[in-house]
Amino acid sequence: MELNTEAQKNILGLQLPTDPRWVDLAGISLQEILTDHAYCEQKAATTCISLIQRYSSKEEMVNAIAPIVTEEWGHFRLVLQELQKRGLQLGKQRRDEYVNKLLDFQIKGGSVDDRFLDHMLTMALIEARSCERFKRLSEGLNDTYLQNFYRRFMESEAGHYALFIELAETYIDKEKVRKRWKQWLDYEATIMNELEIRGDRIH
Numbered sequence: 001m002e003l004n005t006e007a008q009k010n011i012l013g014l015q016l017p018t019d020p021r022w023v024d025l026a027g028i029s030l031q032e033i034l035t036d037h038a039y040c041e042q043k044a045a046t047t048c049i050s051l052i053q054r055y056s057s058k059e060e061m062v063n064a065i066a067p068i069v070t071e072e073w074g075h076f077r078l079v080l081q082e083l084q085k086r087g088l089q090l091g092k093q094r095r096d097e098y099v100n101k102l103l104d105f106q107i108k109g110g111s112v113d114d115r116f117l118d119h120m121l122t123m124a125l126i127e128a129r130s131c132e133r134f135k136r137l138s139e140g141l142n143d144t145y146l147q148n149f150y151r152r153f154m155e156s157e158a159g160h161y162a163l164f165i166e167l168a169e170t171y172i173d174k175e176k177v178r179k180r181w182k183q184w185l186d187y188e189a190t191i192m193n194e195l196e197i198r199g200d201r202i203h
Contacts, residue, residue, distance in 0.1 A: 012128040012161060013181065015189035022133075023140030025199020031083070032200030035091040038079040040130065040202050043096075045072035047123070055116060061167050068160060075153065082149065098203035099126060101191045105184070117172050121184050124164035126203075129188070131157035133202055 026033045048069045052062050083090055102125060106118040134154035138147045168177045 012132060012158075013185050014128055014132055015185050016192045018133055018136050018192075019197050020136075020140070022197050022199060023136045025197065026137060027141050027143075027199070029199040030086070031088040032091065033202065034079055034083050034086075034088065036094065036200060036202050038076055038083070038090060039093045040096075041072050041076040041079060043099075044126075045069050045076065048072065051119060051123075054119075058116075058171060060170055064163060064167060068163075071156070075156070094201070096201075096203060097195060098129075098191060098201070101195075102126065102188070105187050113172055117168055117177065117180055120164045120168035121177075121181055124161050124168070124181075125184055125188055127157045127161040127164065129203060131161060 045068075048065045052065055052069075055061055080090060102122050106122060107114045131154050134150045134157060138151040138154055141147055141150070165177070165181070168181075
C-alpha cells in the first residue's frame with residue numbers, strides 16, 4: 001500500500017505531514033521510540049476492550065473490533081520482542097500529549113450517538129496518524145529490517161483507520177460523520193503545529 005503525500009491527504013485525510021526531522025530523531029532514539037510504540041499498541045488493545053464494554057449493544061461494532069484487540073496485543077508482543085532482540089529494555093510509559101489533546105476535543109455531554117461518533121473518529125484519527133508515522137519510519141530509517149517491520153504496521157493501521165470510519169457511518173448519518181470528521185482533521189492540524197518534534201514518541 002503506497003501512500004504518497006497527496007494520497008495521505010486524500011485517503012487518510014491528514015492536513016499536515018510529519019516534519020521530516022522526526023524520522024532522524026527517532027532513528028537515534030531507537031529504544032525510546034520502540035518503547036513508546038509498544039505502549040501505543042497496548043493502549044489500542046485496551047481502548048478497543050473499553051469500546052466493546054461501553055457499546056456492547058452495537059453488535060456489528062463489537063464483532064468488528066473484537067479481532068483488533070487480539071491484533072493490537074499481538075503488535076505489542078512483536079515490538080517487545082524487537083526490543084529484546086536488540087538488547088534494549090522496555091522503558092516506562094510516558095504521557096501521550098497528542099492523544100490527551102485529542103481526548104479534550106471529544107464531546108463530553110450530548111447524546112450517546114454524539115459520544116459514539118467522537119470515540120470512533122478519535123480512534124480513526126490516531127490510526128491515520130500512526131499509519132503516516134509508520135510510513136515515515138519505513139522509508140527513513142537506516143535499517144532495512146526496521147523499514148520492513150514498520151511497513152507491515154503501516155498497512156495494518158491503514159485498515160484500522162478505514163474500519164473506524166466505516167463503523168461510524170454504520171450507526172450515524174454519513175453527512176454528520178463527514179462534517180464532524182472535517183472538524184477533527186482541522187483540530188488535529190492545530191495540535192501538530194503546537195507539539196514539539198520529539199523522536200522518542202510515535203505521536
